[in-house]
Amino acid sequence: MNAGDQKDGAFEYLTTRKDELVGWARKFSLFPYPFVTACCAMEFMSVSSTMYDTDRFGAALPRFSPRQSDLLMVVGTITHKQAPVLRRVYEQMCEPKWVMAFGVCATSGGFYQNYAALQGIDKIIPVDVYIPGCPPRPESVIDGIMQLQEKIAGSSHPIVSDRF
Amino acid sequence: MTVRNTSDNLPNPVRPAFDTPSTEDGVIVNIGPSHPATHGTLQIIAELNGERVVRADVHCGYLHRGFEKECEAHTWHTLIPFVDRLNYCSALINNFAYCDAVETLMDVEITPRTRYLRTLLSEYSRIADHMTCIAASVMELGAMTAFLYLMTIRDWIYEHLADLTGARVTYSYGRIGGLAHDLPEGWLERLEEILDEYEEYIGRIHGLMDRNRIFIDRTRDVGVISTEQAVHWGFTGPILRSTGAARDLRRDTPYLAYSELDFEVPVGINGDNYDRYYVRMREMDESVHMIRQLMHMLPKGPINVDDRRCTFPEKHRVYTEIESLINHFKLVIDGPQVPAGEVYRAHEAANGELGFYLVSDGTGTPHRVHVRAPSFVHMGGLHKLLEGYQLADVVSTFGTMNMIGGECDR
Amino acid sequence: MSADLLERLRARLVDEGREAAFAHGLLAVQIPREALLDTAKLLKEGFGFDLFLDVTAVDWPDRDPRFDVVYHFYSTRDHVRVRLKTAVTGTDPVVDTLVPLFGAAAYMERECHEMLGIGFRGNDDLRPILLYEGFEGHPLRKDYPKEREQPLVRYRE
Ligand code: SF4
Numbered sequence: 001m002n003a004g005d006q007k008d009g010a011f012e013y014l015t016t017r018k019d020e021l022v023g024w025a026r027k028f029s030l031f032p033y034p035f036v037t038a039c040c041a042m043e044f045m046s047v048s049s050t051m052y053d054t055d056r057f058g059a060a061l062p063r064f065s066p067r068q069s070d071l072l073m074v075v076g077t078i079t080h081k082q083a084p085v086l087r088r089v090y091e092q093m094c095e096p097k098w099v100m101a102f103g104v105c106a107t108s109g110g111f112y113q114n115y116a117a118l119q120g121i122d123k124i125i126p127v128d129v130y131i132p133g134c135p136p137r138p139e140s141v142i143d144g145i146m147q148l149q150e151k152i153a154g155s156s157h158p159i160v161s162d163r164f
Numbered sequence: 165m166t167v168r169n170t171s172d173n174l175p176n177p178v179r180p181a182f183d184t185p186s187t188e189d190g191v192i193v194n195i196g197p198s199h200p201a202t203h204g205t206l207q208i209i210a211e212l213n214g215e216r217v218v219r220a221d222v223h224c225g226y227l228h229r230g231f232e233k234e235c236e237a238h239t240w241h242t243l244i245p246f247v248d249r250l251n252y253c254s255a256l257i258n259n260f261a262y263c264d265a266v267e268t269l270m271d272v273e274i275t276p277r278t279r280y281l282r283t284l285l286s287e288y289s290r291i292a293d294h295m296t297c298i299a300a301s302v303m304e305l306g307a308m309t310a311f312l313y314l315m316t317i318r319d320w321i322y323e324h325l326a327d328l329t330g331a332r333v334t335y336s337y338g339r340i341g342g343l344a345h346d347l348p349e350g351w352l353e354r355l356e357e358i359l360d361e362y363e364e365y366i367g368r369i370h371g372l373m374d375r376n377r378i379f380i381d382r383t384r385d386v387g388v389i390s391t392e393q394a395v396h397w398g399f400t401g402p403i404l405r406s407t408g409a410a411r412d413l414r415r416d417t418p419y420l421a422y423s424e425l426d427f428e429v430p431v432g433i434n435g436d437n438y439d440r441y442y443v444r445m446r447e448m449d450e451s452v453h454m455i456r457q458l459m460h461m462l463p464k465g466p467i468n469v470d471d472r473r474c475t476f477p478e479k480h481r482v483y484t485e486i487e488s489l490i491n492h493f494k495l496v497i498d499g500p501q502v503p504a505g506e507v508y509r510a511h512e513a514a515n516g517e518l519g520f521y522l523v524s525d526g527t528g529t530p531h532r533v534h535v536r537a538p539s540f541v542h543m544g545g546l547h548k549l550l551e552g553y554q555l556a557d558v559v560s561t562f563g564t565m566n567m568i569g570g571e572c573d574r
Numbered sequence: 575m576s577a578d579l580l581e582r583l584r585a586r587l588v589d590e591g592r593e594a595a596f597a598h599g600l601l602a603v604q605i606p607r608e609a610l611l612d613t614a615k616l617l618k619e620g621f622g623f624d625l626f627l628d629v630t631a632v633d634w635p636d637r638d639p640r641f642d643v644v645y646h647f648y649s650t651r652d653h654v655r656v657r658l659k660t661a662v663t664g665t666d667p668v669v670d671t672l673v674p675l676f677g678a679a680a681y682m683e684r685e686c687h688e689m690l691g692i693g694f695r696g697n698d699d700l701r702p703i704l705l706y707e708g709f710e711g712h713p714l715r716k717d718y719p720k721e722r723e724q725p726l727v728r729y730r731e
Contacts, residue, residue: 051316
């Protein structure tokens with residue numbers, strides 16, 4: 001984005017690409033859906049409250065309805081019993097949507113290698129960012145959010161379709 | 165071509181106990197498992213008549229991660245991290261209860277310092293656990309300020325425990341026959357600071373909640389259970405105490421150093437949600453009182469027992485002596501050799517009686533590990549607390565039950 | 575006084591021809607499975623063991639009878655515990671349900687049923703509780719491989 005011709009501290013005009021503008025807007029207005037199941041939830045609570053405060057990154061207001069959110073945070077172990085629920089929530093979210101695997105259980109099943117645990121949520125839904133740790137420290141979660149924001153800013157955002 | 169799953173052909177993992185309403189104007193609603201108030205792991209299928217819950221069918225198991233099967237594939241030592249993740253709000257209590265059970269089976273007596281330290285850390289974890297429970301349950305009723313206050317102080321506790329153990333939530337700090345290591349320098353001084361801060365913050369919570377009209381309306385006389393019914397449904401811990409029964413394992417069957425401590429067992433009167441909230445608040449005060457006593461009682465001395473069956477030899481000896489090297493190798497590869505037999509040991513965890521039933525066949529791997537998890541038992545009687553109340557009361561009742569997925573579903 | 579109670583209980587059970595011994599702080603009793611309901615009733619009504627703690631089973635694949643079904647009870651008045659143990663065979667792993675005596679048994683019997691395949695005569699609500707509909711086998715039996723998964727959702731290609 002380039003700001004042009006600054007007079008008296010105000011922008012006269014702004015040149016940018018549509019993708020960059022939309023990406024910039026989208027990356028700071030993430031509405032997370034916390035799909036919270038297990039121990040990682042303890043850290044999720046910390047991340048979203050006073051000490052670490054993800055609000056600073058524009059990703060604070062959790063929406064508990066998949067229709068209103070665009071970031072699916074899968075926090076904790078997903079078991080085979082839970083898998084259909086997760087899949088359904090994912091399908092109910094509107095595009096554009098991103099998925100974050102929070103903790104090693106969501107990433108790969110973690111140290112639960114048995115009949116009950118799903119060996120990574122990417123077996124059933126696509127994932128954009130993986131955060132390692134059991135549970136991850138809040139700092140690494142914030143790092144993950146920032147990486148996701150970079151990814152959002154850098155990808156193309158086809159909002160104008162043929163119909164317009 | 166492979167067929168993709170869509171919402172329409174996703175299977176339903178549970179079978180409800182009823183699928184038609186019992187009366188003409190009844191409705192059946194499904195709450196959870198992915199619902200902000202059910203901790204993501206519980207499903208309640210309720211039949212409503214108007215706003216009133218007539219029948220409720222509670223399904224858990226969405227977090228069943230095969231803990232007990234996993235134990236049978238690990239040595240007695242290496243399953244300690246799994247034990248952490250049962251009740252992840254107070255992982256240390258789980259650690260110590262498990263270690264205590266194994267030690268009973270091996271007939272190992274822990275050193276005095278470890279005994280006091282374990283007591284202290286159990287109480288410290290209990291504070292963190294009760295805080296999480298109260299924070300979550302009042303937030304679900306809309307009390308965001310109280311939530312943020314409690315989270316702030318809980319974060320200090322977490323960071324403080326991370327100084328000691330290296331992890332914020334899942335500590336793996338207990339060892340069979342002792343602890344991972346001793347307290348770092350300055351830890352007790354910081355503990356004192358945190359306890360002082362705790363008092364100030366908890367005063368604010370009392371001010372915000374205790375006489376709050378909305379809070380009282382939503383919790384008083386909601387989810388009431390009598391002592392007799394509570395015992396019938398196997399309730400223990402703060403839920404049983406809220407009904408007026410002063411039953412606490414710390415006093416009834418003292419373990420660790422509890423018999424030497426001076427503390428009260430707070431009880432409620434009505435067994436409703438408000439009492440459960442208040443019992444937890446009072447229990448935290450008692451825990452602080454106990455920690456203060458323990459800080460002065462803490463003796464000096466070793467933390468691990470001198471027993472080659474379970475304690476790892478010191479590192480420098482592993483590098484210089486062949487016996488220690490072999491001992492270390494054996495403990496890591498085969499695990500501690502626990503004599504054949506079975507044992508049931510219970511500790512008063514934050515939620516109630518946490519029992520470990522262990523069966524050993526004389527090798528380094530457990531034959532069977534079974535956990536008597538308080539949350540699971542509480543979920544078995546949850547419907548009794550929901551039926552007859554409003555649908556909106558499900559949230560407040562469930563919040564004060566403090567169901568912890570990892571422990572409930574294992 | 576509590577030791578007294580356990581001693582009385584032990585004497586009473588031994589009189590009836592049961593094996594009962596103290597082990598690691600509780601009284602462990604071995605009973606035939608026909609006697610389960612009566613013994614549980616005796617514990618509850620005669621000796622005040624009002625809190626049902628736990629039921630589970632242990633699988634001994636090389637032994638006949640193959641399973642041990644294990645119960646724990648606690649007395650909230652006297653603060654003592656009792657363990658009841660009964661052996662059942664692999665071909666007919668059924669015991670009587672204790673739900674009429676203790677409400678808490680309902681959930682735990684469901685768990686024991688799905689995890690180890692123990693049947694509970696008289697309990698007609700043995701739907702899966704920790705596992706899901708359509709799960710085949712009993713994962714806590716020793717012959718169930720730990721890593722055999724039964725996914726409900728088709729994996730992505
Ligand atoms: S990654 Fe670790 S902390 Fe997170 S849900 Fe899994 S086991 Fe629990």
